[in-house]
Amino acid sequence: MPSLAEYQATWRDALLTQDRDDSEFAAVSPALAIHKNNFLFATREALASVFGTVSALVGEEFFAAMAKAFIIAEPPTSPVILDYGSGFPGFIANFPPAGTLPYLSDIAVFEWDLHQVALAADAQALEPSFFSAQAVETLLSLELALIPGARIFQSKFAVVDIWRAHKSVPVDLTSLGPIDVASRALMVRNDGLLSVISLTKGEKFFLDALNNGEDLGTATAIALDGDPAYDILESNRKLAATRCFQLRE
Amino acid sequence: MAYAESPIGISLKPQHYSEILHDRPQIGWFELHPENYMSEGGESHRVLSAIADRYPLSFHSVGLSLGRAEGPDLTHLERLDRLCSDYDPCRVSDHLAWTSSGGTFFNDLLPFPYTQASLETFCNAVDLVQTRLGRRILVENPSQYAALDESEMAESDFLNALTRRSGCGLLLDLNNIYVCSQNLGFDPTTYLDAIDLSQVGEVHLAGHTCSEWMGRKILIDDHGSEVCSEVWSLFADLLNRIGPVSTLIEWDTDVPSLERLLQEAEKAxxxxxxxxxxxxLRALAS
Incomplete structure (x- = not known):
């Protein structure tokens, strides 16, 4: 009789095998076949709850096949299934059947980032009034960081528009413009509310610079350098209002 | 605790959060999977804090993997311990199963053979968990889809030995007993005869689905429908034997309205x- 460790090693191998004929499998061990089905189904559902737009774009059947291939290739490592799926965008990028949708992987990155923002540690963001109360020279030397519940997203495709179109009920894709237009966005969660705010090129340069440890003055210079159309006052007002900043520790 | 006098609880589901906070339904307690609250922050924590102020919570873990050969998941145990410190649940439970092994989490309650060796492993795991959490835990009887040839003893004997040796309690899932009785072919009341009912700390009532595998009818405990009449009969039988006990209406897939869940709870x-x-009680069961 196999030891418990041997028994579980056999089950592990069977649960993680991709290419077995399911009906043959069920005849050998119905219990194992049912549990494998449970494993794949529950884990696929977890992925679908995070990657809803990806699923909508490819259809349920395609998503199920792609999710199964991913689950077998990179199965969950922790019982906290909320944390599962970080590798899915990369997997999609290298999944040949999805090759006709070059933007699909970026949609997955976007949805994963949004999921992370929703679950990130709570933090008190600086209020817009904090900035308006500072003298200009103090402002310029401020060292800011994004709160944990804020992320910057960028893609060479119109990912944010595609995602927004899939949020409408019923889904309305008629207003979508060309797909190969770059998108930049800030995701931020405050008071339980998740917002996605489109960014100009300059704003993206500005937030990246802050994230890289530059002070506010230097970040502004970098934004102007990268985007001559950067409107300092307008962007400062807009970004302060998103309440995405905290003082860097 | 506002409604602690009722022994009936329901599963806490995100789609009911705002209604629960707004309407404060009359229910004894809420059950939740602690794994779903192991994020650093976010909406679920804000809601759970508010609910924990008003209702007792029962933590029903799927992540300790108590039945695996390499011992329970210690990283997960630490996270569970932190969550217990944050929310002070009235009960903590996991399953007579393994869910992860060799670095992979299988997201399902997997069976293992009931042997002296696996009993030893399981008792050690429970002992370790109870010591770390500083409390008694409950272990739930699982659903089985086919008998495991390698088992040396009946599940009830295994559980009785486990509670006796480790000091843990039983989470008796009556739907699982019914599902097993149909899949493995036995009279479910004999399970109640055989198990040490004095150790029962919580009871689960749930729905199952009937499926077909290779021409064979198999019941699967998907927790996705109302409790069937046979399981209500078992509940009546159990109450006649041990009296009122903390009981959960468990509904995890195709989650209905809060109103519908509360109706099931009212029935219990x-x-x-x-x-x-x-x-x-037998007359009520029909």
Whole structure:
């Protein structure tokens, strides 16, 4: 009789095998076949709850096949299934059947980032009034960081528009413009509310610079350098209002 | 605790958060999977804090993997311990199963053979968990889809030995007993005869689905429908034997409205009322 460790090693191998004929499998061990089905189904559902737009774009059947291939290739490592799926965008990028949708992987990155923002540690963001109360020279030397519940997203495709179109009920894709237009966005969660705010090129340069440890003055210079159309006052007002900043520790 | 007098609880589901906070339904307690609250922050924590102020919580873990050869998941145990410190649940439970092994989490309650060796492993795991959490835990009887040839003893004997040796309690899932009885072919009341009912700390009532595998009818405990009449009969039988006990209406897939869940809970409550009044419960079961 196999030891418990041997028994579980056999089950592990069977649960993680991709290419077995399911009906043959069920005849050998119905219990194992049912549990494998449970494993794949529950884990696929977890992925679908995070990657809803990806699923909508490819259809349920395609998503199920792609999710199964991913689950077998990179199965969950922790019982906290909320944390599962970080590798899915990369997997999609290298999944040949999805090759006709070059933007699909970026949609997955976007949805994963949004999921992370929703679950990130709570933090008190600086209020817009904090900035308006500072003298200009103090402002310029401020060292800011994004709160944990804020992320910057960028893609060479119109990912944010595609995602927004899939949020409408019923889904309305008629207003979508060309797909190969770059998108930049800030995701931020405050008071339980998740917002996605489109960014100009300059704003993206500005937030990246802050994230890289530059002070506010230097970040502004970098934004102007990268985007001559950067409107300092307008962007400062807009970004302060998103309440995405905290003082860097 | 506002409604602690009722022994009936329901599963806490995100789609009901705002209604629960707004309407404060009359229910004894809420059950939740602690794994779903192991994020650093976010909406679920804000809601859970508010709910924990008003209702007792029962933590029903799927992540300790108590039945695996390499011992329980210690990283997960630490996270569970932190969550217990944050929310002070009235009960903590996991399953007579393994869910992860060799670095992979299989997101399902996997069976293992009931042997002296696996009993030893399981007792050690429970001992370790109870010591770390500083509390008694409950272990739930699982659903089985086929008998495991490697088992040396009956599940009830395994569980009785486990509670005796480790000091843990039982989470008796009556739907699982029914599902097993149909899949493996036995009379579910014999399970109640065989198990040490004095160790029961929580009871689960749930729905199952009937499926077909290779021409064979198999019941699967998907927790996606109302409790069936046979399981209500088992509940009546159990109440006649041990009296009122903390009981969960468990509904995890195709989650219905909160109103519908509360109706199921009220049905369970009506069984308890008859039981407390000294009534004969079998008649109610039909």
């Amino acid at each position: 409550q009506s069984y308890v009322r008859v039981c407390v009044a000294g009534g004969e």
